[in-house]
Amino acid sequence: MVTQLTPKASLYLPRLAELTRVEPLAQKEKVFEFRLSDGKELGHKPGQFVEISLFGIGEAPISISSSPTKKGSFELAIRATGNVTNALHKLDKGATVGIRGPFGNGFPIDKFKNKDVLIVAGGIGLFPLRSLINYIRDNRADFGNLTVLFGCRAPVERLFCNELCTWGEYTDMEFLETVDTCDESWTGNVGVITTLFPKITFDPSNTYAVVVGPPIMYRFVIAECVKKGIPEDQIILSLERRMKCGVGKCGHCQINNVYVCQEGPVFTYAELKKLKEAV
Amino acid sequence: MQNKIISKQDLVSFVNNLIKEKAAEEIVGVKASDGKYAFGELANASELCLDYDVTLLPPKKYFLPQKETVLKFKLGAKPSVEPVADAKSIIIIGVHPYDIKAIELCDAVYTSTNPDPNYLLKRNKATIIGVDCLNPNPKAFCPSLGTAIVESGFDLMLTDIGDSYVVAVGTGNGDKLLNKYAKTKAATDSELAQRDNQRRQALGKYKVSLNMPSSEVPGLLEASWDSPVFKEKSETCLSCGSCVMVCPTCVCFDVQDDIALTLDKGERYRQWDACMLVDFAKVATGENFRDDKEKRFRHRMYRKGMYLITRYEKPGCVGCGRCALACLAQIASPAETFNLLKEAS
């Protein structure tokens, strides 16, 4: 006999949210600020994601880019790649979308308490990490040293440029960035993100490395972190998989026996090593 | 468990009573269909085939329909959205034990964490009248998995003992139905012995079996990731999805929006989808995480033999043989692959 549960009607039912601000970030990226129409807080953790709906077009999983410390609204930063994301890019302030979630486990911030945190962001991997960076900054006393490395392909692909500048100016964190290629107008670092590693020092046993970026970046950055002596269960990654339901039903996000939308999207390298299909 | 006897004549009346008195909004059962068997709405007990081998699709379709609307929305300046979940009360007649086991797995998937409103609503309104499988199809291997006989998961369970059926009463609901609509008597020890005998004989009719205890399968798979068996076997795979579409323990779906031609309203629906299809794990950037048939074939085998068991503590394959019957390339049977892996290990 099935348990006589009264299921939440809301499992697939999005809450409506209003688009309160849109700003371009780069050629194909914009940041969107939303407010839930029911007036409630989203109540997320850094590293979690929502399923955003454009009715008639579809749903897509998107990481929450703002810190939970930001009240009253939340931000999603989105690259236009397909149906839903392209249609989102056409929206103006005042438009209504659907939001389900927050879903997923998020970054293990409790474990980061009093530890040093090394954040490595490749391209739009910065989107979920921005939530974590701003969260740590807003609770600065709870954490040790904060180092942020950001890399993208070219200067025009830099994201949240104003914030990158301020991060560089703060004295309570270290921020380094690099681009793969550039012209003369760029005076900063050039080279893949691992070329930033020699420029920083950290105590590996007391450090959590949080790495988000394209699959190819993972291999190199993980190798670098391991080489530097960061324990495998202190290397944290976030994975992208196809997702339809976000609630552990549709099967699309499976990696071996793991449902990324449930047990992930955040994993330690120690966990991922055991999954043959992961990286 | 209470056991009763119902004569074949009285079973016909029982089913006709259920239909006539509208004991549920829908009365469905196994009927002949397109040269095979399929669950479908019963207009009369005479349509019911209780000595069938296997149905084309499993009864899962009543809880997780092939295509189902989950939301309705209106567009425009003030969009609105509402959930859609409806269910009719239903009596399903003629469910084989392996399908009952499979429903238990679906229950675990759909009702454990994040209970699924659409599934649960339908599931909670269903009455299951099972029947023991005495004519297994040539690809079935239920005895190897312990799914040939079940002691629970049904409201009533019938076993053909010649002129009559033994009816095991699984729930109070089943008991009520019998009392209200059927003429039965208590089963004697000799009738129960006849039932055991029928079941024992049926066990001897299976043509396929695992060459190891089923408890060894997860460990075997654990050690076989790089086995050449997957590549060899999947060479002829058509990625046609037949094996996963007919499987009673496949639970995956796709979600799409459909919009009316007036462009002002629409609905979101889900439809069966499966890991053997090429695009199942493909993302917007074009990357496909299981981009060839070998990887998809292997994933399905691991789902059936290991992942579902470790995740839900229930068999991920119930040995019904539907996949093997449906597979034109004749490669889909998990038993065959597990046996090959065992031989190679």
Add this chain to the structure above:
Amino acid sequence: MKPKIAFFDFTGCEGCQLEVLNFETELVDLLNLVDIVNFREAMTERSDDYDIAFIDGAISTESDIARIKAIRDQAKILVTIGSCSSLGGVNCLKNFYPMKEVLKIVYGKDAKYYNTIPARPVSAVVPVDYSLPQCPVNRFEFINLTKALLLGKKPERPNYPVCVECKLAENGCVFDKGGTCLGPVTRAGCGAICITNGRHCWGCRGLVDEPNINSEKEILKEHGLTVEDMLKKFRIYDGWLEVSK
């Protein structure tokens, strides 16, 4: 501004245009969203000002080539509807006979008055944005594509074979009934209608992206088809693919 759509027919039976017209209830709604400016079957007045051109029929004469190029120049989006324009369709059967013979078979004594070139799909002559093969065109798919274009959505077509829909419809398999079927390599989207209606699939929607042709041939062979039979089977709709290889 409502987008303007136009229909053009080439060599085929015009069954596709009739099929679209058959969509009576939806046609009214459709006309609220688009202007139809050229539709031989339905309208007498024509205009050469259009955004989306729907093409049915295969290209099989020199003058067809000039005409389709002119249409391509004008249309923002060009969509082939039906198997003939999308795949070459049954028209490509003639490619397996010498051209003169074809003319003789078709026109008998008058053959010398006609010119014909190997029949080919529109995409062999000009770039095609979307194609909707099926014989005749699938009205629902036509409507869905139109809606998607209006919404700025990429029109999706299933990339799995007909078998999926055949199973969803709970059909018994044609192979089990002693027949043969191209369902395992043919792109779904028709709801497996032919099998549901008691026949088999002859592949009118073209192949899926990654068809396992060798395996399908092996299966057809096991079910009693000779290599000759098989080639015939594949040529019906995918003839152009074979000759263009």
